[in-house]
Amino acid sequence: MQEMLPGFLAALSLSASLLLVPTLLTQVGAPFMGIYTASMLMAIAGTLAFGRLGLPVAAAPGAALTSWLVAVIMLAHGVSWQMVLFMGAVVSLVMTATLAFAVFLQRPGRLAGFAQLFPPCIADGLQGAVGLMLLVQGLYQGHLLMGSPTGPVQLGNMADPVAYISLVGIIAMLSLMAVGARWAVLGGVLTSAVLAFAGGFWVLPDAPFFLPEGLDRTGLQLIFMNGWENVKVCDYADLSLVLALFFILSGWGGLKALAPHLDDGQMGRSLLSLSGLSFIACLLGTMPLTAAPESAAGQATGGRTGRMAYWTAAFLALLLFMEPTLQSMASFPSIFAPAFAGAGLVLLLCMKPVFSGGLADKVAAGLLFLILPLTQDVAAGLGAACIAYVSLTLLSGGHVSRFLRALAVAFLLYFFYGFWSIL
Template structure:
C-alpha cells in the first residue's frame, strides 16, 4: 500500500490533486486557528503562534510530498487542548517549558527510531524480520479497528463542529437545534455528501463543501473581510523561546517529565495510527498488508515527524503529526502530488489569517469534508469484531473510544491494555508477543501521568 501511495495512481491528474489539496487545506484551516488560540491562553503571542503553526504545517506537508505520500502534517488539536489546560493552566508549567518538552519528546522519538534502524541494518537486515517485528507489536485486531475508529472520529467531529450533536443535560448527546444556522447548513452538507456519494459523483465531498460555502455566503453567514491579508509576524516572540525556560522547582520538573513521557507516547502511537489508516485508505479494496507497508516505510516517515517536532518547537508551536484530515484530500482522489498543493494553499493561509478566521467562524463549511472522509474510511472496515473475545473487545474499544475521546493514542493504548489483560485472564498470555505487553505497560503509565491528575 505504501508503495502505491508513493507511486500515486497513473490516472490522477494535476487538477484532481489541486482540488484535493484545496479541500485538505480548507479543512485544516480550523486547526491553523484553533492551535494558536489555545497556545495564546498559555501565554504565547497569538500572531507568533499562528505564524509558527502555519510554517510547521507547510514544511511538514511539503516534506510528505517529497516522500511521495498524500499526507498533510498538522498539530493535533486534542493534544494542544490537553497540554494547555492541564500541564500549563492547571499545574503551572510555563509555555516556554512546554516548547522544550515538545522538542525533547521529538528528539527521543527520533533517536529511538534511528537506533531501531541501525539495529535492523546491522543485525536484522532482512525485510522479513521487519515485517515480523511489526506483526508482533501490532496485533491484527487492533489494526482492523483503526480505520473504523478514525472514520467514526471524523464523523463525530463533523457532527459536533456542525452542532448537529450537542451535549445533553440528561445523557451523553442530543440532536442540535436546526434553528441554529450552523446546524442547518451542517445538515445540508451531510445530506449533500450522502446524495452525491449515492449518485457516484467523483468529487462528492468537494462539491458539497462548495455548495454549502456558496449558500452560506449568499445568506450572509460569512463574508470576505475588507482587509483579507495579514503579513505573518510575531515569530520574534516565540522562536527559540524553548531556550529561555525560567527556573523551575522540583514539582514543576516532575510535571515536565510526566508531560514529556505522555507526549512521547502520543507522538508514537498517534503518528503510527494515522499513518496506518491513511495507508489503508489508499490501498486497493481487499488489501490487508498495511502492517507490512508500515514496517518498510512507516519508521522513516515517523522519523521525519520527529525531526519536524524539533523544528516546530523551536519556532514556537507543538509538534506536528500526520493529520487524519488528509483523508479529505484522499477522498477527492488526491495522489502524492496532493501534499504539494496542500502545502501551497496552506502557505497562502499564512497571509490570509483574517479570511481563514472568517471561514472558521462558520464551522458548517467543514462538515461535508470531515463527514465524507469518515464515511469513506468506514467503507473499508471489514471484520472488526472477529476473533476471540479478547480480540473483539480490544478492537471494539478502539472503535468506540476514538470518536469519543478524539485521541488515537488513548484509544490504541486502551486496546493494547484490554487485549493483554483479557488474554491473561483467559490463560492465553502466550498468544501475545512481548512488544505488545510492553506497550500495554507503557499505556498504563501514559494513563496515570496523562489522565489521572484530571480526575
C-alpha cells in the first residue's frame, strides 16, 4: 500500500497530458472521445508494462510530439491525421523489429553500454533538465509564469485566482518538504483543490462519469488515409526520420531521467515495450507512447518500485470513466501546479553535478537546461546538447566516438527536416 499514494499522484498529473492529446488532435478533425479512450487505454497498457519491468514510471502518448505534428505536419502542410498514424505505425513496427533483434538475438555483452549513449554531462544532466521542465510547466499551469510582450516570460498576475491559489499550494508543499513530510506534494495538491472548491472556482459536473466510446471512429483509421498521393516520397522519408529519432530519444531520455539506474537489459526491454505498444496505439488511433515525465510526481512521494506503476495504471483505469470530471479540473489548473512543481523539484535535488567539466561539457549541459523547459521536448534538448558537445570537443582536439559523431549528424537531419525545412 506504500505505493498507492505515489500512483495516485502520478495518475492525477498525467491526466492533464491525456486530455491535451485529444484536444490537439480535434483541431485536425479527429474525434475527441475516440482519441481520449485510445490514449487512456494505451497509457494503462504501457504503465503496466513498465510495472512488470519493476520501474516506477508511467507511459503515455507524447504531448510534445502531438503538438509538433499538429502544428507543423497536419495544419501547416495539410497531412491528414490518419496518414500521420500510418507513418507512426510503420516506424514503430520497424523499431520494434530492430530492438527485438538487439535484445533477444544478440549476446548480452553486445548490448553493453546501451544506457551510456551520451557523455556524462548530458546523461547525468538529463534528470535535472527534466526536473526544471516540470517545474516550469507547473508554474505555467498555475499562471505564475506567463508570456511577455517584452521578453520570453513574465510573472503572473496575483489578481488571477488561479495564480494565487497555485502559489498557496506550492508554498504549502515546500513547507511540508521542509519538515520532512513524505506526502508533501499531495498536501500541496489538496491545499489548492480545497481552496479552489471552497471559492467556487472548481465545480464538479452534474454527470461526473461517462462510458468510454469512440474507438469505432479512430481504430484502424490509418487504413482510410487520404491525400497520400500529394506527398513526395522524400517527404515520407523525412517524416520517418523525425519520428524514429523522436521515439527512441524521447523514450531513452525519459527513462534515463526517471530511472537513472537502469541496466542495459532493462533499458532495451523498456524501449522494446514502448515501440511495440506504440504500434498498437497507432492502430487504435492515438499517438505513440513515451515515458511520461509526470511519473516524477509519484516518485516525489516515495514511489520506487514497479508497484507504483501498477497503482498508477489502476487509477488511470478509474479516470477512463471520469472524463467530465477531468475536464472540470483542467478548467482551473491550479490543482495541477503543486504536483508538477514538486515533481520537478525532487528531480533537481537528485541531480548529479554536471557543470564541472570543460567548455564542451558546460555548453552541452547548459543547452539541455535551456531547451527542455522552453520547448517541453526531450528529443530537441538532447539533440542540441549532442551537436554542441561533438562540435566543441572536435574543435578543441578531443576524442569523440564514431557512434556519437553519427548521432550528431542524425540530429542535424532531425532539426533540418523536423523544424526548418518545408516538409
